Amino acid sequence: MTDTLTLDSAEASRAADGATAEPAREASSIEMQGLHKRFGRDTVALAGVDLTIEAGEFFTLLGPSGCGKTTLLRILAGLEEADDGRLSIGGRDVTEVPPHKRSVNTVFQSYALFPHLSVRENLAFGLKMLGIAPREREARVARIAEFIQLGDLVDRRVDQLSGGQRQRIALARALVNEPDVLLLDEPLSALDAGLRSQLQVELLRVQKRLGMTFVFVTHDQDEAMVMSDRIAVLNGGVIQQVGPPREVYEHPANAFVARFMGHANLYPVSARDGDRLTTPLGVLSAEGAGQGELLLIRPETLDLLPGDQPGENRLPATVGERLYRGSHAEYRLEVGESTLQATVNNRGRRLPEVGDRVTVTVAPEDLVTLSE
Amino acid sequence: MRKRTLKRGLTGFWWFTLAFLYLPLAVVVLFSFNASNSAASFTGFSWRWYHQLMGNEQILSAFANSMVLAIVSSVIALGIGCLIGYGMYRHRHRKLGWLIVLIYLPIVLPDIVFGISEMAFFVQVHRLTGLFQPGLGTMIIAHVTFQIPFVALIVYSRFVGLDPTLFEAAKDLYATPAKRVIHFMLPTIKPALISAFFLSFTLSVDDFVISFFTAGPESATLPIYIWGAIKKGVSPEINAIATLMIGAVAIAAIISLMFSRRRQA
Amino acid sequence: MSYAGVTPSARSRAMVRESRHLLFTVAPGATWIVIFLVLPSAYLMGVAFMTNGPYGLPEMPLSLASFERLAGFGFLGWSPGNLYTLLRSLWQTLVSTGLVVLVAYPIAYYISTCREKWRPIMLLLVVVPSWTNQVIRTFGWMNLLAPGTPLSGLAEGLGLIPPNMGLYPSNFAVTLGLVYNFLPFMVLPLYAAFEKLDTAQVEAAQDLYASPVRAFWHAVFPQTLPGLLAGIVLVAIPAFGMYVIPELLGGGKGMMLGNLVANQFSGGANWPLGAAGAILMLIATFVGLFAMRRIGKRLGGGEEVVI
Numbered sequence: 001m002t003d004t005l006t007l008d009s010a011e012a013s014r015a016a017d018g019a020t021a022e023p024a025r026e027a028s029s030i031e032m033q034g035l036h037k038r039f040g041r042d043t044v045a046l047a048g049v050d051l052t053i054e055a056g057e058f059f060t061l062l063g064p065s066g067c068g069k070t071t072l073l074r075i076l077a078g079l080e081e082a083d084d085g086r087l088s089i090g091g092r093d094v095t096e097v098p099p100h101k102r103s104v105n106t107v108f109q110s111y112a113l114f115p116h117l118s119v120r121e122n123l124a125f126g127l128k129m130l131g132i133a134p135r136e137r138e139a140r141v142a143r144i145a146e147f148i149q150l151g152d153l154v155d156r157r158v159d160q161l162s163g164g165q166r167q168r169i170a171l172a173r174a175l176v177n178e179p180d181v182l183l184l185d186e187p188l189s190a191l192d193a194g195l196r197s198q199l200q201v202e203l204l205r206v207q208k209r210l211g212m213t214f215v216f217v218t219h220d221q222d223e224a225m226v227m228s229d230r231i232a233v234l235n236g237g238v239i240q241q242v243g244p245p246r247e248v249y250e251h252p253a254n255a256f257v258a259r260f261m262g263h264a265n266l267y268p269v270s271a272r273d274g275d276r277l278t279t280p281l282g283v284l285s286a287e288g289a290g291q292g293e294l295l296l297i298r299p300e301t302l303d304l305l306p307g308d309q310p311g312e313n314r315l316p317a318t319v320g321e322r323l324y325r326g327s328h329a330e331y332r333l334e335v336g337e338s339t340l341q342a343t344v345n346n347r348g349r350r351l352p353e354v355g356d357r358v359t360v361t362v363a364p365e366d367l368v369t370l371s372e
Numbered sequence: 373m374r375k376r377t378l379k380r381g382l383t384g385f386w387w388f389t390l391a392f393l394y395l396p397l398a399v400v401v402l403f404s405f406n407a408s409n410s411a412a413s414f415t416g417f418s419w420r421w422y423h424q425l426m427g428n429e430q431i432l433s434a435f436a437n438s439m440v441l442a443i444v445s446s447v448i449a450l451g452i453g454c455l456i457g458y459g460m461y462r463h464r465h466r467k468l469g470w471l472i473v474l475i476y477l478p479i480v481l482p483d484i485v486f487g488i489s490e491m492a493f494f495v496q497v498h499r500l501t502g503l504f505q506p507g508l509g510t511m512i513i514a515h516v517t518f519q520i521p522f523v524a525l526i527v528y529s530r531f532v533g534l535d536p537t538l539f540e541a542a543k544d545l546y547a548t549p550a551k552r553v554i555h556f557m558l559p560t561i562k563p564a565l566i567s568a569f570f571l572s573f574t575l576s577v578d579d580f581v582i583s584f585f586t587a588g589p590e591s592a593t594l595p596i597y598i599w600g601a602i603k604k605g606v607s608p609e610i611n612a613i614a615t616l617m618i619g620a621v622a623i624a625a626i627i628s629l630m631f632s633r634r635r636q637a
Numbered sequence: 638m639s640y641a642g643v644t645p646s647a648r649s650r651a652m653v654r655e656s657r658h659l660l661f662t663v664a665p666g667a668t669w670i671v672i673f674l675v676l677p678s679a680y681l682m683g684v685a686f687m688t689n690g691p692y693g694l695p696e697m698p699l700s701l702a703s704f705e706r707l708a709g710f711g712f713l714g715w716s717p718g719n720l721y722t723l724l725r726s727l728w729q730t731l732v733s734t735g736l737v738v739l740v741a742y743p744i745a746y747y748i749s750t751c752r753e754k755w756r757p758i759m760l761l762l763v764v765v766p767s768w769t770n771q772v773i774r775t776f777g778w779m780n781l782l783a784p785g786t787p788l789s790g791l792a793e794g795l796g797l798i799p800p801n802m803g804l805y806p807s808n809f810a811v812t813l814g815l816v817y818n819f820l821p822f823m824v825l826p827l828y829a830a831f832e833k834l835d836t837a838q839v840e841a842a843q844d845l846y847a848s849p850v851r852a853f854w855h856a857v858f859p860q861t862l863p864g865l866l867a868g869i870v871l872v873a874i875p876a877f878g879m880y881v882i883p884e885l886l887g888g889g890k891g892m893m894l895g896n897l898v899a900n901q902f903s904g905g906a907n908w909p910l911g912a913a914g915a916i917l918m919l920i921a922t923f924v925g926l927f928a929m930r931r932i933g934k935r936l937g938g939g940e941e942v943v944i
Contacts, residue, residue, distance in 0.1 A: 077540075078544075081651060100544075109537070114542075125547075129548075177545070382743055385744070386747050394766065396780070397773075399777050400780065455665060471667065474667055480926060481922070482877070484880045484899055485919060488898065490674075514673070578769075580770060581881065585899075595773075598770075617769060618773065622765070628761070629757070
């Protein structure tokens, strides 16, 4: 028994006996308007969130802890009521609908499997509460168990399951109800790195296979980029940017997003003459970098040449620090009074040492400007 | 070397203490089978005190009173205590200091103060209104009062030990408030309810002082009957009832041991 | 901030709902305890300040006569009877609590050193006698200590008691009964403390050349102090108010405060005097609890005393 959701073999076996595993329901879109939420007197969790999530999308709410992403998810689930604003799912206004009347299910961070029930009873819990007849309940539990490849797990007790197995049961327990929207609250954060990346891929495949709307919460920007169709980056209860992973990473809306999505070299632009930007590093020429007052240089867009090789977009630098990471090396470079982070892939050639004089080069089209 | 001597000394002390703990009970059991009515020397084996017991109306009615008192009070306390326990859990983030004081009051109050307060109160209210005639009713009220805190604390600690997201999972999985109680909360806290019931029952059967002061003339329980018999002059019959009660405790002990074993397994 | 304009309706609705829920769950039990315990205790306290009527029932006017009688001032001048009873209660509480600590400490330690599978059984063996009725347990001691029994014979042979007297009724029998009764209450919290004892501290002490006595004093004893304090609360408070044991094992000269109080509410009664005694007991209880809390907090072992 492995901890993977091997859909390919599930498909194969389904083709063999002609059963259909996917819910027939159509995916639903989500509309949020002006959502506010405050805890206690002065903790603001959401300060006016307007957001539309398309039907069938794998949508991720990303941000540091306390940014409001979990609160937003809980409002979608109905576990928290917004102080103000409207929420509709699949065109229906559900702002004041309690959780047990919403066709929305959640995969909880702690999995929240009922300890007094067997795995099978856990899977059937939602259907039982919906008043679905025992015969159909069993059929649907059996179908989902096959779809998620649970095998003999359904006959175990909850306390006999490993973390990865619990995660899959929690997923199956939510999916078996065929909800309009599936909410996932950091479902992989309790797992170790190997299992985690395996399950990331499998979760994505389940979503694509079912075509269901998934709303995924995480604080891990790598995970968000791997999984999502679109990402909303939150900070301080405000949405900073919404867009596909590449757009959010490569064209961040502001300094917060730029830093949160990965390592970022940011410099104020003090003067601008057409495409020529004056920065503390020197004058750099950019192409289509936008009109922002901050220059962003991602470390991996930089290249290092040995010695002094002056020219356009070439900066003389000294290696201040090097972290060797096998596949690549991370550098802290001193350029005049400024420092610059650079990531260089290890392609077998000589990696500059600490103290070496080098020349940093960057392509004009890799430069982006953004506002504070 | 020194360590081993210490361990051996402790083992000896352990057995000595056990003897100290069980000697008084063993004497009661032994003399319940005594052929003569001497309390000092064992003259031979006999069942006669047990036979006498079976014909004693007062003892049988005292036994019945004890059972009614224990069962009725435990059931009431379970209901009320369970609600408080859940309320304390659900609202644990609020400032509920007054409630904690109220809950601990019956536990910390000395039995004798507890008993005479209730007695004085019942007597005066009875004089003024005719309510609370001393008897099983007043005893049940008094017992429920000291059982509530134990039930509440057991239920509360069970809830605290649960993953709080379980409550949300139940909501998320379409359980209405009523179904949440029936299909999630009650089954989840069932072990706590069972142990709370048995603890309440044991506390009730064990209690003497509070029962003594709230009882009426017709509502003597077994401990009250035994007390009266001891005060009047020791009869070997008491040994026989006492032995039966010790036997009940021994059975309870074995059951609880088996439960804890199974939980470990 | 845009928040100022937000209507608070959703929030206030939720708050009303939560408050109603709190009321629904907590009110029945809280009301029960208030009516059947807080009110009666308050009434009893009031009684202590009233005058004793002809049938032992309290009457107006208010007076402090009951407290004066507790201190020994009666109609017939000063007599120390009640005062002796008070002092005896304190003395019995101190002695029996001390003895319980002396027995329970090694027992709790011993259980914690035994193999894990035996420990629950050993604890159960210590606790089970306390599950039987207090009256029965005390009756067992009456049988053991009566004149003509082997224990009394032994005491006679050693010249500790006059012939044919038996070991009860006596103050000694009361102390013994109290120790017997409260031993499990001390073993349980002490065992809990020993079980989570950080042995690394003991090893560190030994590593730093501490003698066994010093290692115990600096590394073991402080760690068991919270358990010890909890045990003392569980033993001393109910011991001070004990009624059954002195009544059965003590006789007239072994009376404690509990008996003095109880006697005022049965035949030949004096409710105000009994109520004044009950107030003393309550004061002792709350002073004891408060002192333990303070000491416990200072030790940093902020452990709640849970029974």
